[in-house]
Amino acid sequence: MIKSLKATGNQLADPAFQLTVLRSEQAEGAHLPSFHEKMRAAGLFPLRPTEATVLQINVGKMCNQVCRHCHVDAGPDRKEIMTRETMQLCLDALAQTTIPTVDLTGGAPEMNPDFRWFVEQLHALGRHIIVRCNLTIIVANKKYHDLPEFFRAHGVEVVSSLPFYNAKTTDRQRGDGVFDDSIKALKMLNAVGYGIEGSGLRLNLVYNPNGAFLPGSQKGLQDQFKRALSKDFGIVFNELYAITNIPVSRYLDFLLESGNYAGYMDKLVTAFNPAAAAGVMCRSTISVSWDGYLYDCDFNQMLDLKVASAVQHIRDFSASTLAERAVVVNQHCYGCTAGSGSSCGGATA
């Protein structure tokens, strides 16, 4: 298993260094227009938020996997974990708003020792809960085997990464054996009703390209995944979200190491789509880090670009103050505005 950038002392573990790289494309031989200017030309700068509909909470960077493209630089060696006190602050903030959906991510969120307590509290608050489950955690240890049942009992929507419908491509991105374990976990989720028509239990998969190219049509990919997973393994799921890889952290490292950085950024810029730009998820999302700070999205979180607001921590949460902010954008944002657009819920245009 590879180690995180942080554990290996890679310069890219430092968000400030990543921003320096992203702002100095000229050094790579590619001349890219600034994202600010591109958005200004599209009439979208400054980018203003719409009504907040999702509170996305990153409950920690610890993960049982070390994926090659991970923008969190997550892994077993990461110890940053949200405490129950910070979770309580999130619950207090939610109680004073009508934000309908809470999206839990990580790392592997289930590895947070207070994960189940947090889900129970969120469920009691009556909010729709999404868990970004990496699938393999379900089979990683006996204590996680009942997660499908726990999810079902709390009406959790499960969103899981599966970058391809075969082992070779999936394992190259997510680690040896990940595909086989993911298939076992998907069967366990299907067994309690997830992805089964009429059950009301949503199981959505996330596709992201296994290299320096953009995702194709979400519908076309979904058809292929449904056909292949059903035929080869008898697995069913609801929707496939096609997500673009954002040039942050380990994916940025891959681009630079493989000599694909300039070409990939050029592809993103060429594919800039104003309709996708208008629908970016950061306009309707507030993202909370493991230590309670607020961001416009999980990518900004990893680049340490906090919200441009007087309110910067969940303890001071104020929906009205945050609604007045402008979304913080930078060169990496080209990833969400290319082609059909990209968000945690897939294409946006």
Added chain:
Amino acid sequence: MSTYYNPADLAKFGNITEWQAEAGRKFFDYYGEVFKEGALTEREKSLIALAVAHAVQCPYCIDAYTSDSLQKGADEAQMMEAVHVAAAIKGGAVLVHGVQMMNKAKELSM
């Protein structure tokens, strides 16, 4: 220029309209129409294009349709099988002329 083929030229393909606008525009309109999802999926069309790219040995097309096939969700085995289809047809096209050779040889021989 040190080589006949420059990868950067692929992005300039559209420039052919500068010297003949109407025919160029019609070609690109037609091209766009051909690759839309129809009775064949976009992925199937991309794999056909990949095979033809190898048969016509066009480096630009090989670059473009390798990338496009990956983007459309084709896997490596499908892409290599497409290339084998091109190879089989090209090889077959050579070998089937062996019959012509045999006919001629028989005609000339005692």
